[in-house]
Amino acid sequence: MARRGEALREHILDTAKLAFLETGFERTSMDAIAARAETSKRSLYAHFPTKDALFQAVVDRIRTLFADRMGTPADYAEQPAEAIVRYCGRFVQLLRWSSVGRMVRLGIGEADRLPELAAGLFDVLFGVTTGNLAAHLVTAFGLPDGEAEGVAEELVGVAIHPTLPRLLFGVEPLTDELPSRADLAGEVDLDRIRRLLHRVLPV
Template sequence: MARRGEALREHILDTAKLAFLETGFERTSMDAIAARAETSKRSLYAHFPTKDALFVAVVERIRTLFDERIGVPADYAEQPSEAIVRYCGRFVQLLCWSSVGRMARLGIGEAERLPDLAAGLYEVLFDITTGNLAAYLVTASGLADQQAQNAANDLIGLAIHPTLPRLLFGVDPLTEKTPERTSLATDVDLDRIRRLVHLVIPTDDRP
């Protein structure tokens, strides 16, 4: 049965995401995406009039999927400090996944030509993550808004270094298998992140 309407649109987005990740934005043509999605060019352009519009929609699709996978700190543990540790660890785990890591590389590669789209990818991966963590630090640790934002930025920055630079430059391989929360303790050095939490969060306000 042929896909139509919203089902076709979502199929095109998922297909385009894979195509962009594999061959990059510039080398991926609308013809190739239509063929890969097994739909007509007319149907493709009816949903997305330009390749830039398609890429914008792909970024929004990634935002939704990323939000679902990372959630918020309260999802990870009842004890606040452990929730913070596991949330930061989950972010590191997701960055190591090929679907996320390659998208980060794509955003960097297109930053000069498509700065707004690159900024959108940055927002999806980093602004949302640090924002969720900052909001949790306010409620769980009693930090003031700016103090919580500073702590969240510091924690995320320290947690992803040096993992992210090594992945972006291809020093370490990306993980092809979808990372599950159940393997978090195996995939990420959570003890290291616990030490970072104790360093970054003020002693008097630590959860």
């Protein structure tokens, strides 16, 4: 049965996301996306009049999916500091997933030619993560908004190093399966993040 309306739109977005991650923005044509989604160019353009509009819709969809997979620090533990540790650990865990790792590579690869698109991808991953973490630091630790943002950025930065550069250069392989929160303690060195947390935010 042919997809129509919202079902077709969601299918196009999922198809376009995979295409963009595999071949980059510039090398992915609307013709190729239409063929891969098994829909007509007319239907594709009816939903997304330009490739830029399609890419922005893909970024918005990724933002929603990523935010759902990350949740908020309070979802991870009742103790505020442990919630931060596990939340940062989940970010490290998701960076190892091929869908997220390739998104980081795509943003870097398009940064010179398409800085706005690259910035959008950066905000999806790091804006969502640091924003939720900063909000937690305000509510759980009483940090002022400005200070909380700086601390959140520092915590995320130390938590993902050296994993992120190792993934970007292929020193560590990306994983094809979506990592489960249930496996967090076995896949990420949470003790290391706890030590780093106490250096950045004595608690």
